[in-house]
Amino acid sequence: MAKPDDPERILIKKYANRRLYDTRNSRYVNLRQIAELVKDGHTVEVVDATTGEDLTKVILTQIILEEEKDRRDLLPVGFLHQLIQYGESAYEQFLESVFSAGMAAYRNAQQQMESVWRTWMGPWAPPPSPTQEIEALKARIAELEARLAEKR
Numbered sequence: 001m002a003k004p005d006d007p008e009r010i011l012i013k014k015y016a017n018r019r020l021y022d023t024r025n026s027r028y029v030n031l032r033q034i035a036e037l038v039k040d041g042h043t044v045e046v047v048d049a050t051t052g053e054d055l056t057k058v059i060l061t062q063i064i065l066e067e068e069k070d071r072r073d074l075l076p077v078g079f080l081h082q083l084i085q086y087g088e089s090a091y092e093q094f095l096e097s098v099f100s101a102g103m104a105a106y107r108n109a110q111q112q113m114e115s116v117w118r119t120w121m122g123p124w125a126p127p128p129s130p131t132q133e134i135e136a137l138k139a140r141i142a143e144l145e146a147r148l149a150e151k152r
Contacts, residue, residue, distance in 0.1 A: 013049040035063045041131045107139040
């Protein structure tokens with residue numbers, strides 16, 4: 001997870017009454033607002049307010065399921081059947097590697113398009129934001145780590 005002093009990190013506490021409290025902005029939030037925080041580039045960490053148990057995966061999964069419920073068809077039915085059939089242990093590494101590779105490819109394509117756009121726009125192109133620069137570095141690190149893992 002993120003470092004405690006990470007400016008992009010937001011700690012959310014989940015209370016027994018199922019309410020979610022954003023400690024950074026001192027307000028209660030819902031799942032859609034947490035999804036927006038993540039989409040805005042923040043690292044969200046959700047913990048049980050009483051026990052301190054990390055609930056981040058549960059809440060992020062719940063957000064994905066809520067989006068699926070809104071008819072976004074994120075996960076094909078056949079895939080869901082196989083996931084249940086083979087269980088978490090069989091798919092954990094597969095899902096992690098596929099999603100990581102997919103997201104890395106997406107970020108790489110996005111960065112290439114931004115680079116082409118900046119080249120085409122020349123001096124009128126806006127400079128990349130610090131968040132974009134950090135994401136570009138993270139993507140490059142992930143790419144290098146993947147290449148290193150292939151050679152092992």
